[in-house]
Amino acid sequence: MPAQSISIRRVERFDIPEGRTPILKNDLTVGAIENTGQTLTVEGVIFKRYVGKYNQTFQEDIWVFDPLSDDLLEINQYQKAFEFNIFYSVDKRILFSDTTTPITKKFLHNLKGMAGVEVDYSALRLDFLRISDMMPQTRGVRFNSDDQGVNSKSFSGDEVDSNNEASEALENDHATQIVGNLDILGLSRTIMLTQSGTLLVYTPLNDLNNREYPMLEFALATLRTIRILD
Known part of the structure; x- marks a missing residue:
């Protein structure tokens, strides 16, 4: 079984509108967050669950198969879609994101600027x-x-x-x-x-x-x- 990871943030505020909120960057939709309304309790800690979606653009040369031309095409830019759970505890002021930290950082940075969203977070400082x-x-x-x-x-x-x-x-x-x-x-x-x-x-x-x-x-x-x- 491969190693498993999760990304962690300290959070002072995480107010997300009900339903689905698109995340825009330069007027383009790069992701979304869904307020599921679901809560769960883990070891006595209550978490609110959200679903995050983020499209990461990669700048690199790769070959892809084009079924229309039945041939390989070289491209230098492509997007990869990530979907992940976000768990937020109001009481513990902690947020867990079950995707990579680079994706979590970009997602939260862009989410913070959306209308109706109030987000205040920071990285953990570990001794x-x-x-x-x-x-x-x-x-x-x-x-x-x-x-x-x-x-x-x-x-x-x-x-x-x-x-x-x-x-x-x-x-x-x-x-x-x-x-x-x-x-x-x-x-x-x-x-x-x-x-x-x-x-x-x-x-x-x-x-x-x-x-x-x-x-x-x-x-x-x-x-x-x-x-x-x-």
Whole structure:
């Protein structure tokens, strides 16, 4: 089973009109958000559920098959449509989006400018040094670098936090990504956290397969484990 991810945001306000709200950019429709009116309770936390849609434009040369001409055509731009759930807790002031963080960022940025929408959000700020200390095993650290010609460095290994550069990055709050093991919901899981708001789990969530939204439940449990939420 491939790794699963979810994007997380702190939210002070998330007022969305009933029904479907188109999202426009330069007078073109790039997506929409649907207020489903549905609420669900996960581990005592009440979430409102929305459905987001976003069309991402990619600038790259690819070949596609054209059935009309029965031939391959080269194109340098194409769109990919993403549809995803958004879960928002008024009480915890937290939002989970089950798509990638780059899509979530673009979606929320464009949503914020729509008439009738009131959205105020920010990225989580995580204390990676404290989280690393909680991990029986820290297996990866990525951080920004001032070295000539190098924007970032990444270290991986069984005890990567014992490396001087990785340790200094954690201590100086320069780390942008951490990978390690944590006991979450009674099992050891290998996870990745980023300062941009991504939680990724490499360990299959077989014990949660009977849940309607297993990644949401896992994300909530993870934030409680690292003491971001009570």
